[in-house]
Amino acid sequence: MAQGTVQVTHTGTSRWRRRTGEYTSLAAALEAAGDGDVLTVAPGTYRENLVLQRAITLRGPEGSPGAVRIAPVDGVPLTVRASAVVQDLHIEGQDSAAPALLVEEGAPELVDLRVMTRSSAGIEVRGGGRPTVRRCTVDNPAGVGIAVVAGGGGVFEECEVVASARSGVTVHDGGHPRLERCRVHHSSGAGLSATGENSSLEAVGCEVYEVRGSGVQITGRATAHLTDCEVHRTTADGVTLDTDAVLTLADCRIHDIPENAVDLRSRSVLTLTRTTVRQFGRNGLSVWDPGTRVDAHQCEISDSTGDYPAVWISDGATAVLESCRVHDVPDALFVLDRGSRADVVDSDLTRVRNTAVSVSDGATAQLDDCRIREAATGAWFRDHGSGGTLSGCTLDDTRTGVIVTKGADPTIERCTVGSPSDAGFYVSADGRGSFLDCRVVDSDGYGFHVIDGCRATLKKCRTERCARGGYEFADGGPGASGSGAVVEDCTSDESGGVRRPAAAQETAVQTSSPSSGLLSAIPGQRTTEQESLVTAAPEPERSARTSQAVLGELDALVGLESVKREVRALTDMIEVGRRRQQAGLKAASARRHLVFTGSPGTGKTTVARLYGEILASLGVLDKGHLVEVSRVDLVGEHIGSTAIRTQEAFDRARGGVLFIDEAYALSPEDSGRDFGREAIDTLVKLMEDHRDAVVVIVAGYTAEMERFLSVNPGVASRFSRTIPFGDYGAEELLRIVEQQAEENEYRLGPGTGESLLKYFTALPKGPTFGNGRTARQTFEAMVERHAGRVAQLTEPSTDDLTLLYPEDLPELP
Numbered sequence: 001m002a003q004g005t006v007q008v009t010h011t012g013t014s015r016w017r018r019r020t021g022e023y024t025s026l027a028a029a030l031e032a033a034g035d036g037d038v039l040t041v042a043p044g045t046y047r048e049n050l051v052l053q054r055a056i057t058l059r060g061p062e063g064s065p066g067a068v069r070i071a072p073v074d075g076v077p078l079t080v081r082a083s084a085v086v087q088d089l090h091i092e093g094q095d096s097a098a099p100a101l102l103v104e105e106g107a108p109e110l111v112d113l114r115v116m117t118r119s120s121a122g123i124e125v126r127g128g129g130r131p132t133v134r135r136c137t138v139d140n141p142a143g144v145g146i147a148v149v150a151g152g153g154g155v156f157e158e159c160e161v162v163a164s165a166r167s168g169v170t171v172h173d174g175g176h177p178r179l180e181r182c183r184v185h186h187s188s189g190a191g192l193s194a195t196g197e198n199s200s201l202e203a204v205g206c207e208v209y210e211v212r213g214s215g216v217q218i219t220g221r222a223t224a225h226l227t228d229c230e231v232h233r234t235t236a237d238g239v240t241l242d243t244d245a246v247l248t249l250a251d252c253r254i255h256d257i258p259e260n261a262v263d264l265r266s267r268s269v270l271t272l273t274r275t276t277v278r279q280f281g282r283n284g285l286s287v288w289d290p291g292t293r294v295d296a297h298q299c300e301i302s303d304s305t306g307d308y309p310a311v312w313i314s315d316g317a318t319a320v321l322e323s324c325r326v327h328d329v330p331d332a333l334f335v336l337d338r339g340s341r342a343d344v345v346d347s348d349l350t351r352v353r354n355t356a357v358s359v360s361d362g363a364t365a366q367l368d369d370c371r372i373r374e375a376a377t378g379a380w381f382r383d384h385g386s387g388g389t390l391s392g393c394t395l396d397d398t399r400t401g402v403i404v405t406k407g408a409d410p411t412i413e414r415c416t417v418g419s420p421s422d423a424g425f426y427v428s429a430d431g432r433g434s435f436l437d438c439r440v441v442d443s444d445g446y447g448f449h450v451i452d453g454c455r456a457t458l459k460k461c462r463t464e465r466c467a468r469g470g471y472e473f474a475d476g477g478p479g480a481s482g483s484g485a486v487v488e489d490c491t492s493d494e495s496g497g498v499r500r501p502a503a504a505q506e507t508a509v510q511t512s513s514p515s516s517g518l519l520s521a522i523p524g525q526r527t528t529e530q531e532s533l534v535t536a537a538p539e540p541e542r543s544a545r546t547s548q549a550v551l552g553e554l555d556a557l558v559g560l561e562s563v564k565r566e567v568r569a570l571t572d573m574i575e576v577g578r579r580r581q582q583a584g585l586k587a588a589s590a591r592r593h594l595v596f597t598g599s600p601g602t603g604k605t606t607v608a609r610l611y612g613e614i615l616a617s618l619g620v621l622d623k624g625h626l627v628e629v630s631r632v633d634l635v636g637e638h639i640g641s642t643a644i645r646t647q648e649a650f651d652r653a654r655g656g657v658l659f660i661d662e663a664y665a666l667s668p669e670d671s672g673r674d675f676g677r678e679a680i681d682t683l684v685k686l687m688e689d690h691r692d693a694v695v696v697i698v699a700g701y702t703a704e705m706e707r708f709l710s711v712n713p714g715v716a717s718r719f720s721r722t723i724p725f726g727d728y729g730a731e732e733l734l735r736i737v738e739q740q741a742e743e744n745e746y747r748l749g750p751g752t753g754e755s756l757l758k759y760f761t762a763l764p765k766g767p768t769f770g771n772g773r774t775a776r777q778t779f780e781a782m783v784e785r786h787a788g789r790v791a792q793l794t795e796p797s798t799d800d801l802t803l804l805y806p807e808d809l810p811e812l813p
Helices: 026-032 527-534 547-555 560-582 604-617 641-652 676-689 702-711 731-743 753-760 771-792 798-802
Strands: 005-008 021-025 038-041 043-048 050-051 057-059 068-070 076-078 085-087 101-103 110-111 114-116 121-125 133-134 139-140 144-149 154-156 160-164 169-172 177-180 183-185 192-195 202-206 207-211 216-219 223-227 232-234 240-244 246-250 254-258 262-264 269-273 277-282 285-290 295-298 299-302 309-314 318-322 327-328 331-336 341-345 348-360 364-369 372-380 386-393 395-396 398-406 412-414 416-418 423-428 435-438 440-441 444-451 457-459 460-463 467-473 486-488 490-491 510-511 593-600 624-631 657-660 696-700 721-725
Touching: 021 026, 021 068, 026 038, 026 050, 121 139, 139 144, 144 160, 169 202, 192 202, 192 223, 216 223, 216 246, 216 412, 223 398, 240 246, 240 269, 254 331, 262 269, 285 318, 299 309, 309 318, 309 327, 309 341, 327 331, 331 341, 331 364, 348 364, 372 386, 547 560, 560 604, 560 721, 593 604, 593 702, 604 624, 604 657, 604 696, 624 641, 641 676, 696 702, 731 753, 731 771, 753 771
Parallel strands: 038 057, 043 068, 050 076, 057 085, 076 101, 085 110, 101 121, 110 133, 114 139, 121 144, 133 154, 139 160, 144 169, 154 177, 160 183, 169 192, 177 202, 183 207, 192 216, 202 223, 207 232, 216 240, 223 246, 232 254, 240 262, 246 269, 254 277, 262 285, 269 295, 277 299, 285 309, 295 318, 299 327, 309 331, 318 341, 327 348, 331 348, 341 364, 348 372, 364 386, 372 395, 372 398, 386 412, 395 416, 398 423, 412 435, 416 440, 423 444, 435 457, 440 460, 444 467, 457 486, 460 490, 490 510, 593 696, 593 721, 624 657, 657 696
Antiparallel strands: 005 021, 005 038
């Protein structure tokens, strides 16, 4: 029963119509009212289902918002089928199969309404409805906030969806609303959703946040245009496009997204202009499938909170980035799979922890006039069929400027690599590539480093001030294809020596000084990334040595007494087992997989190499070669690639030893979305299926390896024993320096040994202490300081040239 009365004011001209009156029910008032009449509803709760079919005004009393409640027990509380005005009402629905406010026809104005309901939709617009909705609030914990469907449209201004069980705003079946300065939050589905052919959504100055689904979801041939909108704090992706969806984002802000900031696939098309994407947990842009395309102009993608590439393009998709900035991310741009393509123009990729541009699995990348700075690797063309062009680009402060491997064949032209810590350009493992008019300046390593007989072409290239030399061409090893590099009209001002490629003796590399570098006899250290590339090449056949000869080399190593005992015990077990089998006796089953624990630089890799050679000499392994890998070599960037990489590493090690350094990194403590577990599972199965083909050694810090084995009991059961490698003492570090000196024809002068003991005793032994590596680095520093001292002598004697004195020791850090 209605509470209160309804005052009707007639504004028409007919003398037959009652001009004013009071009614005890809304239904009676609506029946009496005509076009232009104003119905002012007294405060109260009205349990009626209202239908507005005339151009009237229905409103609550002025100055009392929320005083009038339209709250029937079921059905639609308010249906509008005319260009009416509805203002200052509180609408409640209880029917989960019907909306609370339904607009079916006309262009009504809905102003200052509060819809608090448990209906299928808070406000639904359909058919010929074209309402203007201002300052309305929808709270619907049982269904959709606002639904525009079946050809409906209208404008929503300064409206708010404060809660919904499904999408905050949904558009389908040809709906086409416009949202201005609206807010949608605390939805259990998508914030804004549009689906279906001819469905469209336009939003200006809107905000979507605190939703459990995607912030914006456009699917099934729908289109949307968002301008000056903000999407943040979602549970799923920020923006999702699927199945021929089309979306334009202009001057928008997407941030604080735990998953992909923007994900699109299945022939969807996205255009971004002056839009910022930041603080995302997976990809900033994730682009999949043939026909899917992104065009980004003057956009910024930054501040990733996860371990995934900022821009991911795969399965035949295309992306164009023009005048964009990508920075403070693990990886900037990954392009994968044949048919996938990225075109990047006049853009900046900076502060990238790993690889700025990665091209693999037959994909293509074209970079023009781009700037890459502060990245571990500037650009990496990874494998056969992968290529593209880098033109007019600069790469500064990288570890390696450009890497080309495994048959990749890019064109690099008019590019400059400045201040790389390892190499400007690095080509290995059958990589190819054409390098035209490129420069490398101020490299701490080589300018161009081409190994494995790779068929790279260098024309009109120039190197300046490269510490280890401008050009290094290693001879092609077994299995290397092609005839080596081709070098034409290349120049260098390096003081370090330059070697011609073995298969291209007719192409001269011009240098201003042929003198050898000071420490040319001391090998420099490769980065982990490049070590994995080198080991990917086929291993040379080892010379056959007896187990006793190899054990003799093991015994000659400095320190490691407990390790030597463990290896001898294992060797004795295997040797006796072999002899028992030859005598027709049953041999005990000896598991050969090992765990090495200890700090860096304690000889774990060296012992693993010798262990493999011992097993080969005993006939346990076919080759005994060592393949060293780490997480970066086993874990892929997308689903399925990890198993392939792990299988490839295992196959390279077949007949020898697979040495996994820092194996605990495969099982990080927070591994919810990490692919490392896939590598572990693949490895465990391979170890079981091919138990006699490969010996696996996992290595790392003691505490981390204990956690690794306890978290993965399936791995722990595959290893026979753990061998700890203790830190070297000061005396053992001194012996390593003495060995280094002898190998390089230096001697320790009077008092130098005692000074070295004091130096190593006082040296801080923190987590970055390198043990044997530290000893070698100390020796190299002494040689450098010795050179600075002896270079001042006019006619140095042999003693002057060979003796190292206490003053040659470097300062303590």
